[in-house]
Amino acid sequence: MDEALARKLRVLADAAKYDASCASSAAPKRVSGPDGLGSTKGTGICHAYTPDGRCVSLLKILLTNYCLYDCVYCVNRRSSNVERARFKVDEVVALTLNFYKRNYIEGLFLSSGIVKTPDYTMEQLILVAKTLREKHGFRGYIHLKTIPEASPFLIEEAGLYADRLSINIELPQAESLKQLAPEKDDGQILGAMGRMQERILEAKEEKRGPRFSPAGQSTQMIVGADAADDTAVLRTSDRLYKGYGLRRVYYSAFSPIPDASHVLPAKAPPLQRENRLYQADWLLRFYGFTVDEIADGTEGGMLDLAIDPKLAWALKHRDRFPVDVNLAEREMLLRVPGLGAKAVDKIVAARRHTRLTLADVGRLSSAVRRAEPFLITADHRPVRLTDRADLRERLVPRRAEQLSLF
Incomplete structure (x- = not known):
């Protein structure tokens, strides 16, 4: 790997570490010929571990950390002074194939800052997945982070090549989004989620039609950047599960960033808070608990950090x-x-x-x-x-x- 590409990989892999929603749970293997590149041969790919206990690795990178938006909680915001880099489409394709052939990874998680326009950025993300699938016969797992401001037609196309799509809800409360990310719109995000859910359901009913995001959609929520308590976070998650059929909501503890705005907390929330939210999320999805019941075990709306x-x-x-x-x-x-x-x-x-x-x-x-x-x-x-x-x-x-x- 040449020095310039190695630098890009270092910068854009580090920039992607804040995205927690790179799971691959419930992704069925793609049917292909016996030599399909990346075919998962039986066990399939799942979140963190396969059913037989194997750890699954994904190449997790951003296409670029340049961004038109200036979300105050994001290290890659427009006004940030972080080191910048941008991959070309063929560079991401080559890295994915080379890492896969060396048995370093079993799939790709690809996100991006917004450059030029949301549509242009979405087109570049799709081109990576399309090139891997159609030109190189790649049958490994692909997760694309989609851009809610992009054209619905582009998100439709992305679902034909990705095993999972995700759109970040960003923050648990709409008023927090207006304050910390005024260039983003809560209604636009939820509208894109709704259209994606409709297309996923249509593809399942069609059966013989083209696959569309067969592992569903997920989202990520930043915890601790605003004043929302754990009960408010869980109410938002519950609404997303029931209203938009999400497979997972991922919780990412806010991490203080360089040159942060004064409206952000000076310290990160305890990581144990993130863990307790995941446990409460599990109770909602698999144990028959309601948000009100979980909230009844809290103090001031916050989950107990000492016990589950x-x-x-x-x-x-x-x-x-x-x-x-x-x-x-x-x-x-x-x-x-x-x-x-x-x-x-x-x-x-x-x-x-x-x-x-x-x-x-x-x-x-x-x-x-x-x-x-x-x-x-x-x-x-x-x-x-x-x-x-x-x-x-x-x-x-x-x-x-x-x-x-x-």
């Missing part, structure tokens, strides 16, 4: 516990701290054949110690939780308490 949100909810609702592992509905078992969805499904299947003991639950769940105070089994009945003043202290991991200090 499911445990926080359980401790606030001790009157709902303990539950009988041999009789309780699946929905209630999902609310037991320490029991994941897979463990609950195993419990429901196993109890059809025998009355489960605490040891049986331990074989089905790796976190039985946390679940024990909340469960009744054939050989175990805990004392009333309302009488256990020290329960929180017993269940909070020491490591979590240490992490919350940073």
